[in-house]
Amino acid sequence: MSIISIALPIPKRQLFDYLAADEIPKIGCRVRVSFGPRKLIGVVWEINQESDWDKNKLKKIEQIIDAQPIFDATQRKLCSWLAQYYKHPIGDVVQSAMPVALRKGESSEAKPTNYLTLTDSGKTFDLSNLSRAPKQYSLLEKLNKVELTKSQANQDFGISAVKALLDKELIQDVSKPHQINTSWQQQIVVQGKPQANVEQALAISSVEAKLAEFACFLLDGITGSGKTEVYLQAIEPVLKQGKQVLILVPEIGLTPQTVHRFKYRFGIDVGILHSGLTNTERLQVWQKSKNGELGIVIGTRSAIFTPMLNPGLLIVDEEHDASYKQQDGLRYHARDLAVVRAHAENTPLILGTATPALETLNNALTGKYHHLQLQQRAGKASVATKHVFDIRQQPLQFGIAQGMLDRIQQHLEQGSQVMLFINRRGYAPALMCHQCGHVEHCHRCDKPFTLHNQLYKLQCHHCGSAKPIPQQCNQCQSNELNAMGVGTEQLEIGLNKYFPNYSNIRIDSDSARGKSKLDTMLNSINNNEHQILIGTQILSKGHHFPNVTLVLILDIDGALFSADYRAAENLAQLITQLAGRAGRAEKPGEMWLQTHDPGHPLLQDLINNGYGHFAQYALLERKTANLPPYTYQALFKAQALNPKDAHTFLQNVAELFSQYSDVWCLGPIPALMEKRQGQYRMQLLLQAKQRSVLQHALGQQVNQIETLFLANKVRWSLDIDPQDFS
DNA sequence: AGCACGCCGACT
DNA sequence: GTCGGCGTGCTC
Numbered sequence: 071m072s073i074i075s076i077a078l079p080i081p082k083r084q085l086f087d088y089l090a091a092d093e094i095p096k097i098g099c100r101v102r103v104s105f106g107p108r109k110l111i112g113v114v115w116e117i118n119q120e121s122d123w124d125k126n127k128l129k130k131i132e133q134i135i136d137a138q139p140i141f142d143a144t145q146r147k148l149c150s151w152l153a154q155y156y157k158h159p160i161g162d163v164v165q166s167a168m169p170v171a172l173r174k175g176e177s178s179e180a181k182p183t184n185y186l187t188l189t190d191s192g193k194t195f196d197l198s199n200l201s202r203a204p205k206q207y208s209l210l211e212k213l214n215k216v217e218l219t220k221s222q223a224n225q226d227f228g229i230s231a232v233k234a235l236l237d238k239e240l241i242q243d244v245s246k247p248h249q250i251n252t253s254w255q256q257q258i259v260v261q262g263k264p265q266a267n268v269e270q271a272l273a274i275s276s277v278e279a280k281l282a283e284f285a286c287f288l289l290d291g292i293t294g295s296g297k298t299e300v301y302l303q304a305i306e307p308v309l310k311q312g313k314q315v316l317i318l319v320p321e322i323g324l325t326p327q328t329v330h331r332f333k334y335r336f337g338i339d340v341g342i343l344h345s346g347l348t349n350t351e352r353l354q355v356w357q358k359s360k361n362g363e364l365g366i367v368i369g370t371r372s373a374i375f376t377p378m379l380n381p382g383l384l385i386v387d388e389e390h391d392a393s394y395k396q397q398d399g400l401r402y403h404a405r406d407l408a409v410v411r412a413h414a415e416n417t418p419l420i421l422g423t424a425t426p427a428l429e430t431l432n433n434a435l436t437g438k439y440h441h442l443q444l445q446q447r448a449g450k451a452s453v454a455t456k457h458v459f460d461i462r463q464q465p466l467q468f469g470i471a472q473g474m475l476d477r478i479q480q481h482l483e484q485g486s487q488v489m490l491f492i493n494r495r496g497y498a499p500a501l502m503c504h505q506c507g508h509v510e511h512c513h514r515c516d517k518p519f520t521l522h523n524q525l526y527k528l529q530c531h532h533c534g535s536a537k538p539i540p541q542q543c544n545q546c547q548s549n550e551l552n553a554m555g556v557g558t559e560q561l562e563i564g565l566n567k568y569f570p571n572y573s574n575i576r577i578d579s580d581s582a583r584g585k586s587k588l589d590t591m592l593n594s595i596n597n598n599e600h601q602i603l604i605g606t607q608i609l610s611k612g613h614h615f616p617n618v619t620l621v622l623i624l625d626i627d628g629a630l631f632s633a634d635y636r637a638a639e640n641l642a643q644l645i646t647q648l649a650g651r652a653g654r655a656e657k658p659g660e661m662w663l664q665t666h667d668p669g670h671p672l673l674q675d676l677i678n679n680g681y682g683h684f685a686q687y688a689l690l691e692r693k694t695a696n697l698p699p700y701t702y703q704a705l706f707k708a709q710a711l712n713p714k715d716a717h718t719f720l721q722n723v724a725e726l727f728s729q730y731s732d733v734w735c736l737g738p739i740p741a742l743m744e745k746r747q748g749q750y751r752m753q754l755l756l757q758a759k760q761r762s763v764l765q766h767a768l769g770q771q772v773n774q775i776e777t778l779f780l781a782n783k784v785r786w787s788l789d790i791d792p793q794d795f796s
Numbered sequence: 797a798g799c800a801c802g803c804c805g806a807c808t
Numbered sequence: 809g810t811c812g813g814c815g816t817g818c819t820c
Contacts (some may be wrong), residue, residue, distance in 0.1 A: 076820080081797060086820040106819040107799055123820050162797095782816080800818090807811080 074131060075116040077164040078105060079173070083153070083773065085160065086112070087121040091130045098139025098146060100172070101131045111175050113141060113164050140168070140178045144414050145377055151410055155765070156790050157772045158400045166400050167375040171353040180248035180357045184220035186232070188213050192240035205231035213241060254365045255312045259337040263303070270300050273442040277304040277418055280440075281311075281382070284413045288389075288434040289422040290682070291444030293453065293650025297422045298328075300444070301385055302335050304420065309336060309365050313382025316359075317368045318404055320391035321345070322588075322611045324370060332366055343369030343376065371396065371404040374411065381415045384408050389421035389430055390643055391611070395793045403791060405430075424650065425643040425681050428689055429699040435689075454621060454649040454659035456677045460668045462507045468564025469624050471664060475568065478620065482572055482601055486619040489603045489652065490565075491610075492558055493629055493641060499742075500631045501528065503543035504550045507666035509631050510540065518631045521553050522740055531633035531795075534739045554628045558604060561624070565602055574602035577609055610647045618652040621661040630670050633742070634795045635697050638672050639688055646681045698791070702761045704768060705792035706754040707741065710784045713750035719780040720754040726774055730767045733758045742796045749785070753795070 072094050075085035088103055095101055095114045102111055109132070121128065141149070141164070149167055153160040165173055172178060192210065200207040209227040212218065220243065223232050235241045266274060277287055277300075291297045305315050319328065324344045333340050341355040341364040355376070358364045362379030369376065371394055386394070386405050394404040405421065412419035421430055421439070434441035447453075464471040470478075470490075478488050499521040502509050509518045512530035519528035521539070529536040542549050558576055565574050577591055592613055595603060603609065603618070629641035645663070653659030665673065672691075676684040693700050706723055708716040720738035727733050734757040741751035758764035772788070775781060 073820095078820085079797075080819075082819090084820090088820060103820085105798095108819090121820080128820060798819095801816085803813105803815095805811105805813080808809105 071119070071125070073118045073121040073125075073128070074101075074114055075118060076101060076103060076112040076131075077115045077149075077161040078103070078110050078112040079161050079165045080105070080110075081159050081162060083157070083159050085115050087123050087128055089128045089130050091132070093134060095131065095134045096136075096139050098141040098143075099134060099136040100140060100175070100178075101135060102133040102175070103131055104129055111135065111173065112161065113168075115146070115160065115164075135175060136178055138178075140172060142377065144411075145375075147414050148375075148407065148411055152400065152402055152407065154769075156400060156402055157768055157788055163400055166372070169349065169352045169356045171349040172356075174349075176349075176353060178357070180354075180361070182245045182247050183249075185244045185246055186213060186218050186220055186223050186241050187244050189239055189242050192235075192242075195240055203231070203234070206235055210235060210240060250361045250363060252312075252362050254338040254363070255309075257338050258309050258365070260306060260335065261337065262335060263306075264299065266299060266303060267296070267446060267448060269444045269446055270296055270303070273300045273444065274303045276440060276442055277383075277420060278307055280418050281307060282416075283418070284416050285418045286409060286412065286433075286439040287418065287420045287442055288426060288430055288439045289420050289442045289444070290426055290431075290434070291422065291424060291442075292447065293424045293647070294447045295424075295444035296448040297387075297424075297444065298331060299448075300442075301387070301420065301422065302332070305332075305366070305383060305385075306336075308382035309338075311382060313380050314359065314362065314364065314378045315366050315383045315385065316373065316376060316378060316381070317366065317385040317387065318373055318394070318408065319368060319370060319387045320611060321370050321393040322608065323388060323391075324368065329368060332368065336365065338365050340364070341367035341369075341376075343367065343373040345370065374404045374407050378415075381417050383417055384412045384419040386419070386421050387423075388611075389423045390425050390427040391423075392640070392793060397794060398787075401787075401789045401792075403793075406791070425646045426685065428639055428685060428692065431685050432689060432699045435686075452653050452658045454652050454661040456645065456649060456661045456663070458668045458673065458677065459662050459664050460666075461664045462666050463505055466504075467568070468561050470561075470564075470622070474622055474662060474664065477662070478569070478602075478622070481620040482569065484619070486657070487595070487598070487601050487603060487615065487617045488620045489605065489609065489615065489618045489622070489648075490561065491621060491623045491644075491648065492561065492604070492606055493623060493625060493644065499523075499553045499628070500633075501539065501551050502554050502627060502631070502666055503546060503548055504552055504666070505548035506543065506546040508543055508545040510544060518633065520633045520742065523553075525740065529739060531739055532736065534737060554625060554631070558606070562604055565604070569602065572601040573599065574604055575600040577603065577605040578607075607644070610644050610651065614651050616654045616657070619657060619659045621648055621652050621659060623648075623661070623663045626663050626673070627666050630665070630667060630673065635692070635695070636793065639685075642672070642676050642681060642684050642688070645676065696757070696759075701757050701759055702764045703790075703792055704756045704764055705789040705795070706756070706786060707751065707789065708738075708753070708784045708786040709749040709751040711749060713740075713752070715780055715784050716750050716752040719778065719784045719786065720752050722778050722780065723775055724754055726771045727756060727767060730763070732760070732763045733767050755792075 074088045078086050097114050099114050149163045153163045205227050209231055308315055359367050360377040367376050386408050389405050396402050433439045461471045481488050500509050500518045501521050511518055515532040517532050520531050522529050527536045562576055629637040649661050675687050708719050710716040717738055724735045727735050736755040738752045738754045741753050
């Protein structure tokens with residue numbers, strides 16, 4: 071008897087067994103089953119002869135939804151890998167890999183298309199009778215020659231004209247089953263293709279040499295070096311072979327201009343997937359791509375799950391971008407999944423960036439990835455000059471030193487725009503002396519203490535040791551000890567008072583909620599309606615500000631002394647990206663970084679030698695400190711109303727891992743934000759020198775963790791390869 | 797997850 | 809007396 075094992079949307083690391091009703095469904099098809107008191111939609115994952123469950127208690131499948139699998143073998147392989155690697159329930163994984171419409175039971179087949187054709191009276195109709203209705207006239211004339219889809223006609227001639235002709239019974243609606251249309255393969259043209267420079271040509275031919283096999287390329291190109299052109303010319307032969315290309319872009323980078331560039335070059339339709347689409351629109355792109363009807367699909371993180379009939383190339387643009395890592399539920403990294411997918415589908419993969427993630431760079435340096443470098447600037451791009459401004463013992467007004475205020479004034483008087491940047495990401499508050507710049511360090515770990523206001527103590531995030539918050543600086547006895555960081559609001563009010571004649575605008579994820587709002591703001595900036603721009607992360611991505619000639623980063627110390635070891639890397643990426651987005655060739659910009667530690671070696675290296683040099687130095691530091699990419703990490707997070715519960719739970723988790731001598735346990739320690747929404751948050755970090763060692767231990771213990779007595783009382787999660795420690 | 801069952805406090 | 813609070817436990 072066939073046992074059907076089904077992946078159901080239930081947060082358990084298991085499949086559920088059912089019996090076939092009469093017909094045995096195919097693996098990869100959706101089915102409807104009864105599960106306890108309710109009905110669920112699941113995906114057939116395995117068909118076996120045996121079951122661990124009592125065979126007499128197995129229920130029958132109620133309905134088979136799909137005639138043909140919606141998950142092919144490769145996609146099932148990817149889902150299984152995700153469930154295995156991220157230790158996540160398989161049903162949940164399968165769910166995230168499906169468009170929402172399919173989760174709800176919508177048909178996976180493309181809907182029949184409505185065509186318009188002439189009726190008998192329409193065929194004999196005298197067109198001159200419509201001379202006073204030009205839209206209807208031209209529509210009827212067109213239908214005389216060709217068939218049109220209803221939606222196309224509505225778009226080109228207007229709904230009212232279509233409706234009028236239908237009412238007059240000159241034309242009629244005909245529904246035809248959807249026909250797979252791969253005409254893009256014949257439509258490809260190549261237009262507006264510039265001559266590649268030597269570096270670009272080298273990169274393009276390297277990719278071209280590996281088009282028929284798995285290969286991973288790091289396209290490491292400085293801002294303005296023409297990475298997109300390399301993508302375009304690498305895509306060309308793939309499309310010409312009739313194969314499809316999937317491009318991932320960061321959340322904010324999916325602008326109409328980007329899409330247009332791909333559409334225009336090849337003259338074909340491009341499938342787009344972003345958060346603004348309706349469920350139906352997403353489903354349509356999914357269907358078209360699965361049927362091979364799209365040559366190019368561009369999308370954000372979750373687009374990595376888009377099926378392709380005939381995959382030829384994967385591209386991850388701005389591969390270092392943090393938005394590729396999902397921060398809740400299935401905490402996967404789309405870039406890492408792209409590597410697995412390219413391998414499974416035997417296609418090449420291009421990872422492009424000006425500021426590679428240290429993990430990626432390491433893979434390139436060790437020869438695991440092909441390292442393609444673009445170091446020449448193309449066109450009229452410019453890069454701002456970088457400078458450090460020492461603010462020790464300087465009076466600060468709303469976080470800005472007088473010298474910097476004067477400089478802002480100068481630039482504004484020249485009619486330029488000024489950008490003030492507050493770095494909030496990776497921010498772990500440390501206590502710093504404003505007189506001498508001293509930061510209290512843990513003696514055992516030589517790492518800065520992290521300030522925990524809730525517990526009123528300083529805590530080391532490496533060993534967990536704590537001490538009360540000091541009143542005086544240990545080095546100069548000053549009592550001017552400040553938590554690092556300024557708020558945007560305070561800054562906004564201060565600037566309004568200091569520069570009453572100039573308009574300022576704040577751009578952060580709160581003020582720019584919704585895509586159109588951000589576009590409006592960016593337009594008003596480019597129209598010079600505002601002279602002072604105040605922003606966070608969001609400004610560093612994708613947008614160019616040609617009239618900005620001064621960029622000031624206010625609080626880089628938060629990142630330099632953060633307990634989050636990735637903060638320095640992120641800061642360097644940010645600085646490099648920002649420097650490439652301000653000014654232009656005729657009007658280059660300057661960038662200033664306010665700091666209490668102007669001599670910081672990483673900072674000096676970045677400013678004097680650029681990101682590539684900095685990154686190699688940072689890698690060296692990671693190696694000596696036993697940090698990723700030289701070690702592998704997994705982070706348990708727990709939150710509960712009672713801090714003791716969260717702590718005890720993680721303590722119990724730590725005990726489970728104490729038997730593995732090659733797995734380090736750090737913690738439990740309070741999370742950087744100890745208290746959020748009334749809940750206390752703790753974390754436990756696991757680390758190992760080999761990925762397999764950590765994977766093995768986790769694989770053995772996750773199920774044990776679920777049986778811990780506090781497991782249901784505490785909200786807990788497991789993050790593999792964590793990026794964010796907040 | 798979601799839904800039922802169950803055991804205790806405050807209401808017409 | 810019952811209505812409903814959410815703790816516990818189970819779903820093939």
